[in-house]
Amino acid sequence: MSTSGKSGYHHGDLRAALVSAALEMLERGEPFSLRAVARQAGVSPTAPYRHFKDRDALESALAVEGFRDLLADLSGGRDLPASLPDLAEFAVAYVAFALRRPALFRVMFGKPCDDADDERVKAADALHELMTDALNRVLPGADASALATAGWGLAHGLACLYLDGKLQAASGEEVADRVRSTFLAITPVGS
Numbered sequence: 001m002s003t004s005g006k007s008g009y010h011h012g013d014l015r016a017a018l019v020s021a022a023l024e025m026l027e028r029g030e031p032f033s034l035r036a037v038a039r040q041a042g043v044s045p046t047a048p049y050r051h052f053k054d055r056d057a058l059e060s061a062l063a064v065e066g067f068r069d070l071l072a073d074l075s076g077g078r079d080l081p082a083s084l085p086d087l088a089e090f091a092v093a094y095v096a097f098a099l100r101r102p103a104l105f106r107v108m109f110g111k112p113c114d115d116a117d118d119e120r121v122k123a124a125d126a127l128h129e130l131m132t133d134a135l136n137r138v139l140p141g142a143d144a145s146a147l148a149t150a151g152w153g154l155a156h157g158l159a160c161l162y163l164d165g166k167l168q169a170a171s172g173e174e175v176a177d178r179v180r181s182t183f184l185a186i187t188p189v190g191s
Contacts, residue, residue, distance in 0.1 A: 018051060019058070022062055069104075087183070099172070
């Protein structure tokens with residue numbers, strides 16, 4: 001977005017504009033710095049420092065957006081899963097998100113979550129909470145926290161295997177079928 005011919009700052013929400021600009025750059029595969037993001041957002045080179053102390057802080061804000069988007073994909077306006085096949089659809093949605101938004105996915109999981117960044121911790125916790133609630137519903141009495149970690153590990157591992165080219169698929173449906181069958185292959189029989 002260019003600001004030629006305009007004077008001054010015209011964004012209603014500078015932080016959101018900066019995150020949006022960084023996300024656009026990230027998803028186009030462009031390297032970004034706070035200065036480049038400021039340029040993309042049409043603000044002064046020092047404006048990002050009002051909200052982000054450095055690039056890591058901006059990346060953390062991108063990760064928060066990613067966690068929220070992934071949570072929306074997983075919940076998708078539907079009820080909590082009622083069966084193991086329903087749970088498998090969580091894994092399918094997780095892998096689909098990673099393949100649709102690989103750069104954002106890598107930012108979300110590329111660095112340890114900083115416990116001092118409350119917003120990022122809360123966004124990541126909401127994802128784990130959704131999975132734990134779903135597992136409690138489908139497998140009452142099981143150790144839902146451990147199963148949530150196992151399910152996340154499986155979905156995340158499959159996502160990374162596809163992103164890194166270790167697994168190949170001709171279509172999104174082929175990926176979904178493999179994720180479903182893999183998830184169901186490791187779940188308790190008769191549940």
